[in-house]
Amino acid sequence: MIHHSLKKLTAFGTACFITAGLYAQTPATNPALKIYRAAPTKINDLVNTKLDVRFDYAKHYLYGKEWVTLKPHFYPTDSLTLDAKGMDINQISVVKNGKNVPLKYVYDGLILKINLDKKYSSAENYTLYLSYTAKPDELKVKGSAAISDAKGLYFINSDGADKTKPTQIWTQGETESSSAWFPTIDHPSQKTLEEISMTVP
Template identity: 40%
Template sequence: MAQIPPDSLPLRPTPTRFFDLLHTRLALEPDFARQALSGLADLSLVPYFYPQSVLQLAAKRMEIQQVELLRGAEKVPLSFQHEGQKLHIVLDKSYTRQDTLRLSIAYIARPEADWPQAHLPSHEKGLFFINPEGKIPDIPTQLWTQGQSESASCWFPTLDVPNERATQEIYLTVEKNLLLSLMGSWSISAKTPMAPAPITGSWTSPMPLTWPPLW
């Protein structure tokens, strides 16, 4: 049996953890004509051990529009810098392990756009529009995503490491002629009773999970 020499593979240690992601809520709406995904990500986190005043998230192939701190009904804009694959957020204060931090991030993911500063291989997109204009016969118009191993951050900002687990909610709004599918089941509610109005499907996971694919 062939064996791989131990020195032939790069060492990939578990990244140092500064925050623990508790819950993610995503409100998503795809634009097939523009091959873009508009999203609002609400994240709940706590510092993993030491107090933290800065948060770094993975955010690839996307435009960050706004970052807000959710403090009850109040929304406080936060300073941020998006460079390449990382989103750096300056918090309003230093948070300890006794504090729960809630953030809201508005963004647009564009998997087909040219992102030279991200230094990502062209095949690592995490978000795929298939036949978006419906011009190819016998191939349905589709949108599907990939989460493993660190591709979830191509369709929403997150702590994108394989050993990070959190409870999750997804709300996806699409046209009525599209089918929603994900591991588990969707709850469908129409925006209006009139076809062909968009519909919104919701999916929740009460158990902490890594991210499953959505299509």
């Protein structure tokens, strides 16, 4: 009797295993799942981002100073590309011995391409200083499938007209919207320590 029951259990287990295998091997029917989405190539790695920001509540602007420390991911490089959506870029410098040395750059309104002062190896960190103005409400970009909006920075009841609602500023950086309020390598695969100081009314 016990032997007969074991046979039944073995047969049942084998059937479950085969069925599970068939389901696991069924190809995805959603065409979007068949698209290969490679992670962006890493040329530079973020190390630390320090921000000093203040706000214009009337214009919905952010005036920012940024010190961003990076290092080449693997190969030596003499250039850096940052995401910076819809900003006014006032200054970009490399910090050398406590002094800001201006750098040349090209900006198309979305991407900053910066020529560094030399070729850095993966063993070397370098720090850039950027002065900029972010204008999130003037930005015309689309979000992702998960987050439809992409302004990054939001002014809530900035004029205080709604007495039932507090005046607030909040951010939504997921998935690639942080670069709407500070220049950065705006990809989920990048990690950075971050320091922020804010001046508010």
